[in-house]
Amino acid sequence: MILQSIRFNAIVLAVFALVTAIILASTDTLTRDRIADSERKAAQRKLLEIIPIERHDNDLLMDVQPIPERFWAKLGLKKGGDIHIARSDGQPVAAIIPALTPDGYSGNIAMIIGINFDGTIAGVRVTEHRETPGLGDKVDLKKSDWILDFNGKSLVNPDKSGWDVKKNGGAYDQFTGATITPRAVIHQIAKTLEYFTEDSERLLIEAAKSKSDLELIGSLEQMNSLERIDSLEPMRIETNNE
Amino acid sequence: MSDVTASDVVKNGLWTNNPALVQLLGLCPLLAVTGSVVNALGLGIATLAVLVGSNTIVSLIRNHVSDAVRLPAFVIIIAAFVTCAELLMKAFTYDLYQILGIFIPLIVTNCAILGRAEAFASKNKVGIAALDGLMMGLGFLAVLVALGAIRELLGSGTLFADMHLLFGPMASTWMLQPFGDNYSFLIVVLPPGAFLVTGFLIAIKNAIDTANKRRADAQRDAPVKGAKRIRTTGHIS
Numbered sequence: 001m002i003l004q005s006i007r008f009n010a011i012v013l014a015v016f017a018l019v020t021a022i023i024l025a026s027t028d029t030l031t032r033d034r035i036a037d038s039e040r041k042a043a044q045r046k047l048l049e050i051i052p053i054e055r056h057d058n059d060l061l062m063d064v065q066p067i068p069e070r071f072w073a074k075l076g077l078k079k080g081g082d083i084h085i086a087r088s089d090g091q092p093v094a095a096i097i098p099a100l101t102p103d104g105y106s107g108n109i110a111m112i113i114g115i116n117f118d119g120t121i122a123g124v125r126v127t128e129h130r131e132t133p134g135l136g137d138k139v140d141l142k143k144s145d146w147i148l149d150f151n152g153k154s155l156v157n158p159d160k161s162g163w164d165v166k167k168n169g170g171a172y173d174q175f176t177g178a179t180i181t182p183r184a185v186i187h188q189i190a191k192t193l194e195y196f197t198e199d200s201e202r203l204l205i206e207a208a209k210s211k212s213d214l215e216l217i218g219s220l221e222q223m224n225s226l227e228r229i230d231s232l233e234p235m236r237i238e239t240n241n242e
Numbered sequence: 243m244s245d246v247t248a249s250d251v252v253k254n255g256l257w258t259n260n261p262a263l264v265q266l267l268g269l270c271p272l273l274a275v276t277g278s279v280v281n282a283l284g285l286g287i288a289t290l291a292v293l294v295g296s297n298t299i300v301s302l303i304r305n306h307v308s309d310a311v312r313l314p315a316f317v318i319i320i321a322a323f324v325t326c327a328e329l330l331m332k333a334f335t336y337d338l339y340q341i342l343g344i345f346i347p348l349i350v351t352n353c354a355i356l357g358r359a360e361a362f363a364s365k366n367k368v369g370i371a372a373l374d375g376l377m378m379g380l381g382f383l384a385v386l387v388a389l390g391a392i393r394e395l396l397g398s399g400t401l402f403a404d405m406h407l408l409f410g411p412m413a414s415t416w417m418l419q420p421f422g423d424n425y426s427f428l429i430v431v432l433p434p435g436a437f438l439v440t441g442f443l444i445a446i447k448n449a450i451d452t453a454n455k456r457r458a459d460a461q462r463d464a465p466v467k468g469a470k471r472i473r474t475t476g477h478i479s
Contacts, residue, residue: 005308005310008308009308009310009311012306012307012308012311012315013311013314013315013318016315016318016319017318020318020319020321020322023322023326024322024325024326027325027326027329027330028329031329031330031332031333034333034334035329035332035333035336038332038333038336039336041336042336042337042340132428132432133277133397133398133428133431133432134397134398134426134428134431135428
């Protein structure tokens with residue numbers, strides 16, 4: 001009797017698990033492409049904010065260079081990351097570099113920093129933070145346009161001592177009631193610029209190499225599509241014969 | 243239990259037994275995401291959808307599942323609905339999903355949902371159970387949106403900011419800024435503000451109830467001597 005009820009209950013639960021598994025699997029298949037597409041678009045939108053579409057003609061998301069491990073500490077990255085290269089007519093114009101600073105008021109501040117190949121900043125965006133709403137969160141473009149102050153700046157303009165908040169003799173504003181957050185961001189941007197001066201030559205060489213790779217892939221794809229047409233044609237002839 | 247009327251269910255969900263103001267269920271998301279109207283609306287709609295779905299299915303299977311495995315079965319149903327809601331939000335309102343983050347999967351732990359499945363849907367017919375889910379969900383959604391609106395207005399000085407996350411580009415002009423550009427009142431945006439505003443909302447609801455009751459009492463004849471009035475607070479019907 002007990003055994004029978006256990007068996008019955010087990011079967012009922014198993015049926016439940018099976019049905020829900022099927023429902024979940026089908027929802028997943030239905031939404032998977034759309035989710036991937038949304039994720040891609042969201043990532044692309046952030047990159048496009050820094051390097052607008054007028055300044056480049058390549059796919060920013062796909063044109064990436066890995067960051068060498070020896071630079072990870074300088075950029076604050078623990079797991080590495082990719083630098084996105086923006087090109088116009090195949091020539092690299094700017095690089096978008098991910099960076100992270102642990103010196104924020106609460107937790108890490110993640111940002112992406114676009115640097116033109118002449119060493120000036122194309123734009124900076126904070127991508128993730130947990131700073132105090134109303135105080136430290138002004139580093140976010142949604143709350144204040146403070147972050148736009150960095151556009152056009154470089155390691156020589158202002159000079160090294162200028163890369164700090166005004167309170168410490170630097171060139172950038174702090175916020176009322178929040179100095180830690182902007183200081184952390186300013187210092188990390190300066191460090192990223194330093195990284196770029198060290199590594200930009202290698203990046204240019206690698207970018208030139210990968211460009212020829214991309215072209216190679218492009219021509220391979222063309223060949224493939226040609227082959228496909230070739231393979232279609234005999235079939236068509238066959239059907240004609242029938 | 244099964245002779246509840248539809249109007250009772252409506253009144254219970256929206257007012258008398260409101261999940262957020264009376265039962266005080268699901269406070270974690272309630273307090274955490276109500277910094278703005280759009281966040282509140284997003285989480286509220288997701289919770290509403292899950293509640294209607296789970297109540298309907300639970301009511302449909304109520305006679306086929308024995309008591310021993312009832313709870314695991316309910317949990318499977320609710321978890322499945324929440325996962326579907328999460329996937330759909332990720333697919334169609336990706337930016338909002340990014341903001342609400344962990345609170346979407348956490349809908350599964352919202353006691354209001356398992357509470358309604360257990361206390362109502364498992365004992366009532368499908369139609370009325372679905373209505374109960376809808377009304378409880380609407381009651382929860384209304385409180386979320388009220389909280390979100392008050393906190394957004396008092397805290398950041400805006401109303402309906404970022405509505406395009408939910409309604410597409412045409413909604414990006416809906417934002418109101420009644421107090422000008424630089425207004426902000428920090429404590430309302432921070433978590434303590436959520437507790438304060440919720441407290442005030444509960445107090446206002448109780449004040450309205452008390453006033454109604456006094457008016458009703460005054461209209462009624464003098465009570466029979468020796469009759470006892472039992473004071474009740476919120477209960478799960």
